[in-house]
Amino acid sequence: xxxxxxxxxxxxxxxxxxxxxxxxxxxxxxxxxxxxxxxxxxxxxxxxxxxxxxxxxxxxxxxxxxxxxxxxxxxxxxxxxxxxxxxxxxxxxxxxxxxxxxxxxxxxxxxxxxxxxxxxxxxxxxxxxxxxxxxxxxxxxxxxxxxxxxxxxxxxxxxxxxxxxxxxxxxxxxxxxxxxxxxxxxxxxxxxxxxxxxxxxxxxxxxxxxxxxxxxxxx
Amino acid sequence: xxxxxxxxxxxxxxxxxxxxxxxxxxxxxxxxxxxxxxxxxxxxxxxxxxxxxxxxxxxxxxxxxxxxxxxxxxxxxxxxxxxxxxxxxxxxxxxxxxxxxxxxxxxxxxxxxxxxxxxxxxxxxxxxxxxxxxxxxxxxxxxxxxxxxxxxxxxxxxxxxxxxxxxxxxxxxxxxxxxxxxxxxxxxxxxxxxxxxxxxxxxxxxxxxxxxxxxxxxxxx
Numbered sequence: 001x002x003x004x005x006x007x008x009x010x011x012x013x014x015x016x017x018x019x020x021x022x023x024x025x026x027x028x029x030x031x032x033x034x035x036x037x038x039x040x041x042x043x044x045x046x047x048x049x050x051x052x053x054x055x056x057x058x059x060x061x062x063x064x065x066x067x068x069x070x071x072x073x074x075x076x077x078x079x080x081x082x083x084x085x086x087x088x089x090x091x092x093x094x095x096x097x098x099x100x101x102x103x104x105x106x107x108x109x110x111x112x113x114x115x116x117x118x119x120x121x122x123x124x125x126x127x128x129x130x131x132x133x134x135x136x137x138x139x140x141x142x143x144x145x146x147x148x149x150x151x152x153x154x155x156x157x158x159x160x161x162x163x164x165x166x167x168x169x170x171x172x173x174x175x176x177x178x179x180x181x182x183x184x185x186x187x188x189x190x191x192x193x194x195x196x197x198x199x200x201x202x203x204x205x206x207x208x209x210x211x212x213x214x215x216x217x218x219x
Numbered sequence: 220x221x222x223x224x225x226x227x228x229x230x231x232x233x234x235x236x237x238x239x240x241x242x243x244x245x246x247x248x249x250x251x252x253x254x255x256x257x258x259x260x261x262x263x264x265x266x267x268x269x270x271x272x273x274x275x276x277x278x279x280x281x282x283x284x285x286x287x288x289x290x291x292x293x294x295x296x297x298x299x300x301x302x303x304x305x306x307x308x309x310x311x312x313x314x315x316x317x318x319x320x321x322x323x324x325x326x327x328x329x330x331x332x333x334x335x336x337x338x339x340x341x342x343x344x345x346x347x348x349x350x351x352x353x354x355x356x357x358x359x360x361x362x363x364x365x366x367x368x369x370x371x372x373x374x375x376x377x378x379x380x381x382x383x384x385x386x387x388x389x390x391x392x393x394x395x396x397x398x399x400x401x402x403x404x405x406x407x408x409x410x411x412x413x414x415x416x417x418x419x420x421x422x423x424x425x426x427x428x429x430x431x432x433x434x435x436x437x438x439x440x
Binding site for chain 1: 279280282283284285286287288289291292295296299300374377378379380381382384385392396399405406409410412413416417420421424
């Protein structure tokens, strides 16, 4: 077994661009999925039957499907159903965004529901309006409980972006596989890919742990 | 847009075989992960310091790297290191187990740490040995608290087997891809796949949700 690690340095530029896209995809998906999650949580808590039902079914659907299948389905079904051809990147953003929105919606709903009813009742008794009670009393407390869960979702999302390589979005996993098939330096390139993911993912996982310790609730 | 599901009807045996492989791979993954992860979790809590440091590094690394990367590395790169070629199914099982066991170990640790330290101290004060205290006092309470989380592992494992299609394990998603390519009916094939996965996963996640509510208080001390 002779290894040529130089192949990693020769392709450092491509790997860096792939890494960039992985990070961009993570940030863009979360930027969509936080408002998406808030919207789903509000629909769920709105008291309107159809809205609550829609939100709940969307959440259940995405919780119970493998993400890879959602990605393939978006890739093949979206263009035919909507009659518009999307770039792989946009398709990936839609699939990941829907998936993470569903999880975030559940996170926000649970966060708001975890604040005891007495809190909002006390706020109302003090003469606050319903919206004031929500904004001043419930949401600030819910935010602390939501933050650590959101951080864990972020780490999962960062890892899950690797799955969109199957619809040839040129992120890190796709780039590494491409270099592998071009150079046949399988062990070197795949190890480099794993190491890059590790260096990016490890601090994020540790940060999520810290947030869980700092803000996590144990009763 | 007209839908034509006849290619699926023609190939139902082909798909059913894939479904069997999906469930078999998931079941084996969960079984191996519970055994390996249980051992890792116990060693991480009660082992000597150097073992703990090593296991924490392993667990955190598995939490930092995508399962796709572990799968691809195990299938393509590991044989270069070991010299032995792995069939896709076994490579899939090894990679999925390596990753899932790390999550199981974290569940085991969380369960053990959730038992108040006073309990272990009381057991020791009663003259129990450390092993007795763990076996008779801590684990019975901790395991009840772990049960719902083990249920989540099952649904995660079923979903993760789909990723094994990337290394051509002929499970349900892989066979769906093959069929979609041959029949030029991707929409029907993937819609069916969504229904199939949902029907399998929904009862699992529902049961786990109920288990969280029903079992959570049993381990309370």
